[in-house]
Amino acid sequence: MDDHELVADHFAGVKVRWVASKIANPTQPGLYHPAQPERRFYRLTFHKRHRQLITDEYLPHVVRVGKEIRTRNRQRKLFTNSPNYKWPTYKHTMWSHINFEHPATFETMGLDPAKKKDIIDDLVTFTESREFYSRIGKAWKRGYLLYGPPGTGKSTMIAAMANLLNYDVYDLELTAVKDNTELRKLLIETTSKSIIVIEDIDCSLDLTGQRKKNQKWLSDEERDGGSSRVTLSGLLNFIDGLWSACGGERLIVFTTNYVEKLDPALIRRGRMDKHIELSYCSFEAFKVLARNYLKLDEEEGDDHPMFATVERLMKEMKITPADVAENLMPKSPLDDADTCLSRLILAMEEAKEAAEMEREVAAARKLVEEKEKKVVGMVNGSPENGVAPH
Numbered sequence: 134m135d136d137h138e139l140v141a142d143h144f145a146g147v148k149v150r151w152v153a154s155k156i157a158n159p160t161q162p163g164l165y166h167p168a169q170p171e172r173r174f175y176r177l178t179f180h181k182r183h184r185q186l187i188t189d190e191y192l193p194h195v196v197r198v199g200k201e202i203r204t205r206n207r208q209r210k211l212f213t214n215s216p217n218y219k220w221p222t223y224k225h226t227m228w229s230h231i232n233f234e235h236p237a238t239f240e241t242m243g244l245d246p247a248k249k250k251d252i253i254d255d256l257v258t259f260t261e262s263r264e265f266y267s268r269i270g271k272a273w274k275r276g277y278l279l280y281g282p283p284g285t286g287k288s289t290m291i292a293a294m295a296n297l298l299n300y301d302v303y304d305l306e307l308t309a310v311k312d313n314t315e316l317r318k319l320l321i322e323t324t325s326k327s328i329i330v331i332e333d334i335d336c337s338l339d340l341t342g343q344r345k346k347n348q349k350w351l352s353d354e355e356r357d358g359g360s361s362r363v364t365l366s367g368l369l370n371f372i373d374g375l376w377s378a379c380g381g382e383r384l385i386v387f388t389t390n391y392v393e394k395l396d397p398a399l400i401r402r403g404r405m406d407k408h409i410e411l412s413y414c415s416f417e418a419f420k421v422l423a424r425n426y427l428k429l430d431e432e433e434g435d436d437h438p439m440f441a442t443v444e445r446l447m448k449e450m451k452i453t454p455a456d457v458a459e460n461l462m463p464k465s466p467l468d469d470a471d472t473c474l475s476r477l478i479l480a481m482e483e484a485k486e487a488a489e490m491e492r493e494v495a496a497a498r499k500l501v502e503e504k505e506k507k508v509v510g511m512v513n514g515s516p517e518n519g520v521a522p523h
């Protein structure tokens with residue numbers, strides 16, 4: 134608002150007026166706090182019979198909406214933990230950050246529409262559930278496990294989540310964390326309305342259930358790998374611990390290409406509440422990508438003459454959304470929708486042929502191995518392995 138500008142507002146049928154004003158600042162400048170030459174304020178006027186309504190309801194409403202607008206407009210950040218990070222002129226923090234400006238959204242993601250809606254509903258419900266979590270006595274946080282082969286959109290989905298909810302992202306590099314104490318400190322430094330991400334959790338630590346089962350007699354530190362400084366129990370505490378509830382409204386996201394390798398304790402419901410499989414591209418997901426990449430409109434995007442071939446090929450072979458996206462990307466200003474779709478079809482046909490060839494080679498190799506086994510069995514005279522010589 135400009136100086137002396139008047140803005141009218143209505144609340145519950147009552148009209149109020151705001152005026153931006155200023156007065157000279159009577160405070161003397163101090164050594165460390167030079168006084169501002171003027172004090173700025175807003176004058177609110179309304180009929181005195183509405184005083185109760187204004188103080189009890191209108192002003193809290195203004196503060197709440199103001200906070201929401203500030204949150205919506207704030208520059209979001211992508212934090213990473215770096216062991217060597219130093220900030221010589223400002224307070225030392227364990228996280229370094231840059232502005233988060235990833236353009237991915239759920240709209241641009243190639244994903245089955247029903248699955249997409251389910252995930253969006255889940256996220257939005259979470260953000261609106263402060264009172265619910267408080268009522269049931271649980272910390273206001275939710276764990277997501279994103280799993281699937283490389284190039285199926287796990288990282289892209291994290292960016293889409295952050296953009297949907299307007300959250301900051303803390304990309305936690307577990308291998309750079311010294312020990313469980315440092316992990317705890319890192320967590321404490323994260324703020325509300327954020328997503329804490331541990332990518333490729335299976336590569337970050339030795340967290341397999343198998344090892345745990347075989348080494349029951351060892352201490353946690355030993356069991357979780359003497360060489361790895363953050364332990365499985367440290368990580369579980371990171372998710373469940375008392376201090377993990379400080380601040381609230383946080384998502385914890387793990388990604389992995391090998392869900393079967395993970396310790397069941399780590400991904401049980403309550404820790405990783407929602408397990409989302411991101412898999413090879415379906416025809417429905419392809420149509421979303423085609424519409425975005427080739428600028429096809431809704432109608433054309435469902436009815437392009439080349440789509441039938443793509444649909445048939447997708448039933449016969451597997452292709453990741455990353456590969457579909459790469460082939461649909463125009464490579465020159467002259468590339469139109471037909472050129473890009475032809476390139477995708479060619480790539481799919483070649484990949485299908487290569488997969489068939491691989492299968493044939495594997496089958497032939499198996500046959501040879503079986504024959505070799507039989508011959509060895511005959512030579513050794515073992516009846517299970519072959520025909521015993523007379």
Ligand SMILES: Nc1ncnc2c1ncn2[C@@H]1O[C@H](COP(=O)(O)OP(=O)(O)OP(=O)(O)O)[C@@H](O)[C@H]1O
Pocket residue numbers: 241242243244281282283284285286287288289290390422454455456458
């Ligand atoms: N479902 C998708 N929708 C739209 N684009 C996608 C999708 N999946 C992958 N891509 C594209 O492929 C690229 C790689 O995807 P991304 O890094 O999200 O995959 P990932 O599953 O995290 O892979 P990795 O397991 O190797 O980390 C992205 O830059 C994105 O453009």
